[in-house]
Amino acid sequence: MPPHVTVIHRVRGVEVPYLDRIDHNAYVVTYVCAKDLIDGIPVHAAAAVERLDDMTRAPDAVRALAARFGTPDRIVALHEFDLLIAAQLRVEFGIAGDRPDYVLPFRDKLVMGATVAGAGVATPPFAQATELTAITDFASAHGFPLIVKPCLGAGSKDIIRLNSIDDCAALPDLSSEPFLVQRFCPDEVGAVDGVWTGTELGPWRASQYLGTCLEFASGGTSLGYVEIDDPAVIAALTTFTEAVLTALSKGTPTVFHLEFFLGRTGGTPRIQFLEVAARASGGETTHMWREVHCYDLLGAAVDIQLGRIPAADPLIDDSVVGELLIHPPVTPPCTVVDVRLEVPPTHAPYHSSVPQPGTAITETFGYADVGAAFRFRGSSTAEVVNAMRYTAAGFRMDCVAYDAAVV
Numbered sequence: 001m002p003p004h005v006t007v008i009h010r011v012r013g014v015e016v017p018y019l020d021r022i023d024h025n026a027y028v029v030t031y032v033c034a035k036d037l038i039d040g041i042p043v044h045a046a047a048a049v050e051r052l053d054d055m056t057r058a059p060d061a062v063r064a065l066a067a068r069f070g071t072p073d074r075i076v077a078l079h080e081f082d083l084l085i086a087a088q089l090r091v092e093f094g095i096a097g098d099r100p101d102y103v104l105p106f107r108d109k110l111v112m113g114a115t116v117a118g119a120g121v122a123t124p125p126f127a128q129a130t131e132l133t134a135i136t137d138f139a140s141a142h143g144f145p146l147i148v149k150p151c152l153g154a155g156s157k158d159i160i161r162l163n164s165i166d167d168c169a170a171l172p173d174l175s176s177e178p179f180l181v182q183r184f185c186p187d188e189v190g191a192v193d194g195v196w197t198g199t200e201l202g203p204w205r206a207s208q209y210l211g212t213c214l215e216f217a218s219g220g221t222s223l224g225y226v227e228i229d230d231p232a233v234i235a236a237l238t239t240f241t242e243a244v245l246t247a248l249s250k251g252t253p254t255v256f257h258l259e260f261f262l263g264r265t266g267g268t269p270r271i272q273f274l275e276v277a278a279r280a281s282g283g284e285t286t287h288m289w290r291e292v293h294c295y296d297l298l299g300a301a302v303d304i305q306l307g308r309i310p311a312a313d314p315l316i317d318d319s320v321v322g323e324l325l326i327h328p329p330v331t332p333p334c335t336v337v338d339v340r341l342e343v344p345p346t347h348a349p350y351h352s353s354v355p356q357p358g359t360a361i362t363e364t365f366g367y368a369d370v371g372a373a374f375r376f377r378g379s380s381t382a383e384v385v386n387a388m389r390y391t392a393a394g395f396r397m398d399c400v401a402y403d404a405a406v407v
Contacts, residue, residue, distance in 0.1 A: 001028065001069070001070050002026060002027055002028050003026075003027050003028070003073040003074075004027065004028045004029075004030065004066075004069050004070050004071070004072045004073055005022055005027050005028070005029050005030070005072060005073060005074045005075075005076065005306070006029075006030045006031070006032065006062055006065055006066070006072040006074075006075050006076070007022075007029065007030070007031045007032070007033075007075075007076045007077075008031075008032050008033075008058055008062065008075065008076070008077040008079075008082045008085065008086055009031055009032065009033040009034070009037065009040060009041060009078070009079075010033060010034040010037055010055060010079045010081070010082065011037070011040055011078050011079060011298070012037055012040075012366065012368045012369065013282070013283075013367075013368025013369060014286045014287060014298065014368075015040065016040055016078065016298050016302070017296055017298060017299045017302065018041075018042055018302065019042050019045060020296075020299060021299050021302040021303055021306070022076075022302065022306070024042065024045035024046070028047045028069050028070075029045070029046055029047055030046060030047050030048045030049070030050075030065045030069055030072075031046050031048070031049045031050065032049075032050045032052065032058050032061040032062055032065070033049065033050070033051060033052070034051075034052060034055055035051045035052060035053050038051055047069060048065060048068065048069070050064070050065065055081070055082070058082065058085055059085055059088070059089060062075070062089055066093065071093050071094075071095065072093060072095060073095060073096075074095065074096065074097060074305065074306050074307065075089055075090055075093075075095065075097060075305070076302055076305040076306065077305070078279060078280070078298065078301050078302070078305075079279065080106075080107065080154055080277050080278070080279045081154065083098070083103045083106065083107060083278060083279070084100060084103050084104065084107050086098075086103075087099050087100040087102070087103040088100055096307060097305060097307075098252065098278075098305075102249075102252060103278070105248050106248065106254075106276065106277060106278040107152055107277075108151050108152060108178070109149065109150075109151045109152075109153070109180055109275055110126070110128055110151045110178065110180045111151075112248070112275060112276065113126050113180070113182075113273070113275075115247055115248060116244055116247050116248065116273050116276075117273075118247070119243060119244075119246070119247035120243070121240070121243050121244055121247065121273050122270075122271065122272045122273065123272060123273040124182055124183045124184075124185045124261070124272055125138075125141075125142050125182065125183045126180050126181065126182035126183070127180065127181055127182075128178070128179075128180055128181075129148055129174055129179040129180055129181040130174060130175070130178075130179070131174055131175075132168060132171065132174070134181065135148065135162070135168060135171070135181050136165065136168070138181045139162075139165065142183045143183075144162060144163055144164055144165075144184075145161055145162060145163045145184040146161070146162045146181055146182065146183060146184055147159060147160070147161055147162075147181070147182045147183075147184050147214075148160045148162060148171060148179055148180070148181050148182075149179065149180060149182070150177055150178065150179055151177070151178035151179060151180055152177065152178065154277070155213070155217060155282070155365060155366050155367070157217060157365055158172065159214055159217070159218075160172070161184060161214070185261045185272060185274075187261040187262055187263035187270070187272065188208055188209070188261070188262045188263070189208070189209045189212050189213070189259060189260070189261060189262070189274065190206060190207055190208040190209060190228065190259070190260055190262050191206070191207055191209070191225075191257060191258060191259045191260070191281065192204055192205070192206045192207075192237060192241050192256075192257075192258040192260070193205060193207070193256070193257050193258075193280070193281045193285055193289075193297065194241075194255070194256060194297075195253070195254075195255055195256075195297070195300050195310045196245045196249055196253060196254050196255075196256055197253050197309060197310055197311075197312050198249065198250070198251045198252050198253045198254075198309070199250075199251070200242075200312050201238070201241060201242060201245075201312070202300075202310050202311060202312045202313065202314070203293070203295050203313065203314055203315045204241070204314075204315075205227050205289075205293070205315065205321075206227065206228045206233070206234060206237045206241075207225050207226055207227045207228060207322075208225075208226060208228055208262065208381075209223065209224065209225055210222075210223070210224030210225070210226065210324075210385065210388065211223045211224060216325070216327070217365070219327075219331075220327070221326065221327055221329075222324060222325060222326045222327065222392055223324075223325045223367075224322065224323070224324050224325075224385075224388050224392075225283065225284075225285070225322060225323045225324075226320065226321075226322035226323075226376075226381055226384045226385055226388065227320045227321055227322065227381065227384070228381055229320055229380055229381045230269075230381070232268070232269055233262065233269045236268075236269040236271050237260070237269075237271060240260065240271045240273075241258060244258060244273060244276060245258075245276075248276065249278070253304050253309055253310055254278045254304060255278065255279060255280050255297055255298075255300050255301040255304065256276055256277065256278055256279070257276065257277045257279055257280065257281045257282075258275075258276040258277075259274040259275050259276065260272060260273060260274050261273075261274055279301065280297035280298050280300075280301055281297070282366065282367040282368065283323055283325060283367035283368070283373070284323035284325075284351075284373055284374075284375050285297075285323065286298055287351070287375060288321040288322075288323065288375050288377070289321075291350075291351070291375070292317065292319050292321050292377050293315050293317055293319070293321070294317070295315060318379070319377050319378070319379070320377065320378050320379065320380055320381055320383070320384050321375070321376060321377050321384070322375075322376040322377075322378075322384040322385070322387075322388055323373065323374065323375055323376070324349070324373070324374040324376070324388045324391055324392060325367060325370065325371060325372070325373050325374075326371050326372040326373075326374075326392065326395060326397065327370060327371045328355075328361050328371050328397055328399040329397065329398070329399060330399040330400060330401050331364075331401070332361045332362055332363065332364050332370075333360065333361065333362045333401070333402055333403075334360075334361050334399040334400060334401050334402060335358065335359070335360050335361075335399060335400055335402055336355045336356065336357050336358065336359045336360075336361065336397060336398070336399050337357055337398040337399060337400055338357055338396075338397075338398040339354050339355070339356065339357065339372075339395075339396065339397045339398070340394075340395070340396045341354065341391070341394060341395050341396075342394040342395075343387075343390050343391050343394040343395075344390065347386060347387040347390035347391070348387070348390075348391070349374035349375055349376050349387065349391055350375055350376060350377055351374070351375040352372070352373075352374050352375075353372065353373040353374070354372045354395075354397070355371070355372065355397070360402070361399070371397070372395065372397060374388075374391055376388060376391075
């Protein structure tokens with residue numbers, strides 16, 4: 001039989017180039033996907049598609065496809081929630097690809113932090129938080145404010161900031177899943193997106209957030225993300241990024257999204273580690289890389305999981321890109337009543353994704369389909385930031401709440 005490739009798919013908000021990267025004529029290609037994300041699957045070219053209401057059933061679905069079409073030669077999984085599942089299945093089937101001991105440091109923030117700190121990378125103090133005593137002991141040693149977050153979390157979901165001992169009353173059940181506690185860092189937050197060949201950086205760009213993902217996930221109005229053109233910061237981040245990826249992925253290629261804290265000491269950039277994921281960034285980043293930088297991060301991620309080593313060629317353009325996400329003024333679920341965007345042409349985004357009147361907004365987590373999204377490009381960070389501010393000031397979206405259970 002032709003080689004069998006199984007794809008575990010739950011990527012939202014961006015087209016994955018499966019047909020460009022996997023020859024659906026030469027291979028038997030099967031898919032396991034979240035039921036509401038079927039639009040991202042080339043159904044006409046697939047040998048079979050298993051649609052799941054509950055992605056925790058993905059391992060059983062992959063086993064069922066293996067029984068029908070033979071043991072997969074490769075398993076592809078692009079969402080960080082599926083990376084460990086795919087690694088465990090590779091061990092079960094005895095096939096090539098990343099193993100659980102490789103994936104775990106990219107998923108478990110406690111293991112991740114210990115690995116990176118052990119390699120000498122600057123990291124705010126952290127510890128395991130199995131009970132309230134662990135947090136109060138950590139606070140006694142490091143003071144407030146603190147951050148408590150799930151070790152296996154993503155997208156800033158379920159992260160709590162503790163400003164004093166009184167805030168501990170809002171803590172979740174720490175026995176429900178692994179948590180860690182970390183000293184809150186007041187520095188700016190940014191991220192590096194790109195490709196690691198296993199030995200060196202391939203194409204990559206560094207960006208800074210306007211606002212924070214935590215604020216955005218906790219009811220904040222907007223989140224901006226703009227690439228950095230400061231040579232001193234880029235130089236510091238080059239050394240920092242290479243150190244992190246050497247610690248976590250020496251000899252193994254990956255697409256990555258690496259978040260960091262950015263401060264300054266006497267004008268010199270001060271970089272500290274926040275976290276890293278072996279995946280392409282969410283939001284509008286993948287779109288902007290395709291449209292402006294002419295590089296497909298998701299395509300590279302598929303290639304890597306098929307055993308292809310990515311080239312180390314840097315991006316050749318000097319454009320600076322940025323994105324702006326704006327939540328609806330009413331907590332979803334809600335319906336858009338009216339939208340207006342009044343921005344001078346010289347400061348307008350090059351692409352706008354704005355829900356039109358009558359659109360229902362139901363997403364409350366993540367960075368896709370959560371409201372309005374805008375993409376920018378320019379010749380400098382300052383130019384793009386200025387355009388983002390004009391757009392934020394000139395945009396209005398009126399919404400009304402509704403009961404999703406009734407609709």
